[in-house]
Each structure stands twice: as C-alpha cells, then as structure tokens.
C-alpha cells in the first residue's frame with residue numbers, strides 16, 4: 001500500500017449569507033469595489049451558537065457517507081483550523097467524540113489558509129508509513145470570529161465553512177506528492193497579534209482580529225504560488241498540460257487568475273468558489289473540491305493540483321491522481 005487515495009468528499013456552509021450589499025451598510029465599501037478587487041459576491045457566516053466543530057461535523061459526515069465508511073473505519077483525524085472551539089481539547093478531539101470514533105489519533109494542524117494542504121501532507125505521510133489506513137482530513141473555520149467588522153480592509157474578504165475528505169491506503173495512486181513550506185519572517189504582513197500566551201486585549205485595541213497588509217500579501221502570494229506550481233510539476237516530471245484541474249485557495253480571483261495563467265490553463269479547468277464563499281481559510285480548498293466533485297466536473301483518473309498560501313507565511317501544494 002504505497003499511496004493514499006481520496007475516496008470521499010464533503011463540505012458544509014452555514015445558512016446565514018452576508019452579501020456585498022450587506023457590507024455596504026456596515027463599512028465604507030461598495031459592491032463594485034469588492035467584486036472588481038476580489039471576485040467575491042457573498043460569503044457564509046456561522047450562527048452565534050455555531051462553532052468550527054459544528055461545521056466540521058457536517059462536512060465530515062458527508063465525506064464519510066460519500067466514502068462508504070463508518071466511524072469504526074476511521075483510524076486518523078487531522079483537522080486544520082485557525083479558529084478552534086476551545087484552547088483544548090483540540091477541535092479534532094471534539095469532532096472525534098461527535099462522530100463516535102474512539103482511540104484513533106486526532107489532532108489539529110495550524111497553518112492558516114494553507115492548513116488543509118498541511119493536513120493532507122501529514123495524513124498522506126501517516127498512510128504511506130503504514131501508521132494509518134483510513135484518515136479523515138478536515139479544514140474548518142469560523143473566521144468571522146477573528147474579523148474586525150469595522151475594518152473594511154479585511155472584513156469584506158472572509159467567510160466561514162468546512163470541507164473534508166476521507167483518504168484510504170491503496171496500491172493505486174492516489175496522492176502523488178505533497179509540498180509544504182513556511183517562512184516565519186513575514187508575520188507582520190498577516191497576523192492576529194493577540195493570543196493565549198500574550199494575552200487577549202493586552203497587546204493593543206483590536207489585536208484579537210486579523211490584520212493584513214493586503215497589497216504586499218497579494219504580491220507574495222502570486223510569486224510564491226507560481227514557484228510551488230513549478231516545484232510540483234518538476235518533482236513529478238510533469239508538464240503544465242498534464243494537469244486537468246487546478247483547485248486553488250480561494251482568497252482573490254486575481255490571484256487565482258495569475259496561477260491559472262502560469263499553468264496556461266483555461267478558467268473552465270479551474271475550480272472557483274471565491275465569488276460565493278469568500279476566503280474561508282483552511283476550509284477553502286476542500287470546500288471548492290467538494291463542490292466540483294458533487295457537480296460531476298472532476299472525474300476519476302484526472303490529475304488535480306491543489307495549492308494554497310496563507311499566514312505564517314505558509315504555502316504548499318498537493319498533486320492528486322483522482
């Protein structure tokens with residue numbers, strides 16, 4: 001069993017929808033600015049009593065159902081989130097209990113928008129090493145909880161949601177390669193400055209919320225994602241034309257367009273959900289993936305490139321023979 005194969009996908013979006021028109025009433029912005037600069041029309045926002053684990057549970061149940069797997073089959077849970085329900089237990093452990101799974105390792109991965117790519121890398125290595133046979137890999141966020149809803153620079157960009165996949169050990173490919181990177185020197189460009197050990201509301205006002213120097217992050221994201229595409233193709237001895245589908249992190253349509261241009265791909269082979277979901281951080285890639293799978297666009301045997309860039313900075317890719 002040399003590979004891990006994706007055998008089921010699922011996703012979930014909270015009911016509440018926040019449109020650009022709603023945001024026009026909250027901050028000094030316009031629908032036109034948001035659409036032209038980001039591609040976003042609307043995003044989903046968790047209800048007051050709805051947590052990251054709630055979203056993760058819905059997405060996971062759908063992925064397990066699609067995979068035809070019961071709780072007893074799952075022997076690893078890796079959950080990517082920046083917005084856990086509690087300091088501890090991890091959201092992965094809370095999810096494990098909800099799903100009536102017992103004894104398997106379950107832990108969170110924190111790589112902000114690259115979280116799902118990191119979680120896939122970790123789970124794939126567990127399976128390749130023979131340490132797990134059937135892994136539930138989740139990206140789930142209630143990013144709305146760390147947004148300053150008075151800051152027009154950031155509040156128009158993000159949304160809540162969850163996506164999940166079930167990976168199974170297989171002799172057939174499978175995940176072909178995973179590529180994970182980070183450079184911690186860039187914290188000041190994209191961060192939430194407060195935290196558990198520094199204290200909340202102690203650093204300065206509004207430090208419990210996302211701060212971003214958007215334009216600088218934008219340029220870094222475009223360049224870095226271009227490089228990760230080259231690295232992934234080179235490692236696998238593939239040409240651009242060998243990629244059937246690009247499933248990018250959904251932060252900004254202009255960043256997605258730039259990566260598609262780099263690959264020479266037409267946009268009808270790029271999964272785009274940013275207009276409906278906004279940036280859901282760790283949930284964005286698995287959400288987009290599940291949407292395209294359930295719409296029947298992505299077919300078995302096709303070659304998929306998933307990629308993401310986010311706070312840390314972190315970035316990475318997963319190449320999949322689906």
Ligand code: UT7
Pocket residue numbers: 028029030033034037038113152153154156213214215216217218221251252255279281309310311
């Ligand atoms: O997922 C993690 C990685 N995150 C990203 O990849 C996000 C990367 N960054 C971006 O997507 C873009 O940089 C933004 C969408 C955040 C901003 O777009 P931009 O084209 O880089 O705009 P900008 O930051 O250069 O700002 C242009 C103008 C500014 O006004 P002045 O200084 O030119 O007068 C901003 O104050 O747009 C203004 N602005 C807004 N105007 C209306 C900023 N936010 C808004 C807003 N509505 N919501």
